Amino acid sequence: MRRRHFDNHGLLADRRAVLLGGGAAAIGGLVALTACAPRAAKTPAAEALRVAIVGKGEADNQLLLKAAGVKTDFPVAYSHFESGHLVIQAMDAHALDYGGMSEIPPIFALGAGTPSFRQIAVAHGDVNNQVVLVPKGSPIHDLGGLKGKRVGYVRATTSQYFLLRMLQSVGLDWGDITPVAMSVADAEAAFSTGALDAWAIYGFPIERALATEGARILKTALGFLSGNYIVSASVDALADPEKSKEIGRFLIATRAGYAWAAAHQAQWAQEVAKQIGVPLPYVQDEFRRKSASYTLLPVTEAAIVSQQNVADAFAQQKLIPAAVNVRPLWDDRFNSLIEEKA
Secondary structure (H helix, E strand, O other), X not given: OOOOOEOOOOEEOOHHHHHHOOHHHHHHHHHHHHHOOOXXXXXXXXXXXXXXXXXXXXXXXXXXXXXXXXXXXXXXXXXXXXXXXXXXXXXXXXXXXXXXXXXXXXXXXXXXXXXXXXXEEEEEOOOOOEEEEEOOXXXXXXXXXXXXXXXXXXXXXXXXXXXXXXXXXXXXXXXHOEEEEOOHHHHHHHHHOXXXXXXXXEOHHHHHHHHHHOOEEEEEOEOOEOOEEEEEEEHXXXXXXXXXXXXXXXXXXXXXXXXXXXXXXXXXXXXXXXXXXXXXXXXXXXXXXXXXXXXXXXXXXXXXXXXXXXXXXXXXXXXXXXXXXXXXXEOOOOHHHHHXXX
């Protein structure tokens, strides 16, 4: 096994992984985006609404709409990403029109320049699918046991935030652990080989680790996260009348998909298990643990305040360069559409 070294900020000192932006999934997403980037002559791909998929399973809108039998009356080009900050990078590159993410990546983007996106809706959902995992046989049995341990997380995502909040809940701070910022793929390998004592992670890797590694959930993010996941669109797409209409129709399709999934949990669990490649009972167990099923919500003052609270927490810990104001990121132009009765 190739030995990995970590610096004193917990960042993986593997320049290759940094330059690749998070492993094979990120590469695949960027290759797909290159294929649908704007060209001098319009092509069917250029005409399509370019939509990001972050993760697999429940987070996969393409899988959801197919399972629900919901079809759009316009072409959609999907690209896969490991995390929301990669979605923002794609929007910065004018290679993406629409994507979901947690409350956290936009906060980091605000400190890096003029945002290339606006936050147009909230997908409110489960927070029990965001957890701290420990390996099989780990002596760690509570959050206090993380002190001095190597804990993997994905920078600028919910995993960084809920890990911070969990530590604070037991009187610890970011400096009391060895935080290791890694891509999902690298962290999965590190966790599997024992290079991490714990892993703050979200989505389908949890079921995979439970099923294949005998991992154990130390704590879920219930009580630490709002359950708000941000739906964003690029400023370019919003400025284009046709693309803006497609975004509205895709929001309606997503709302219908969520409604189907909530009403057909058994069938949806089968589809998710098949896609992520784990035995069905593990997905059924994750569904039983849900804090909420996904619903599409409009932009509200409560959603803005929730994200601002997260931003303030990062600023207080000096995990972002300076305090930021998230309000200008929000755009409520689709509120009436989202609030319409199905």
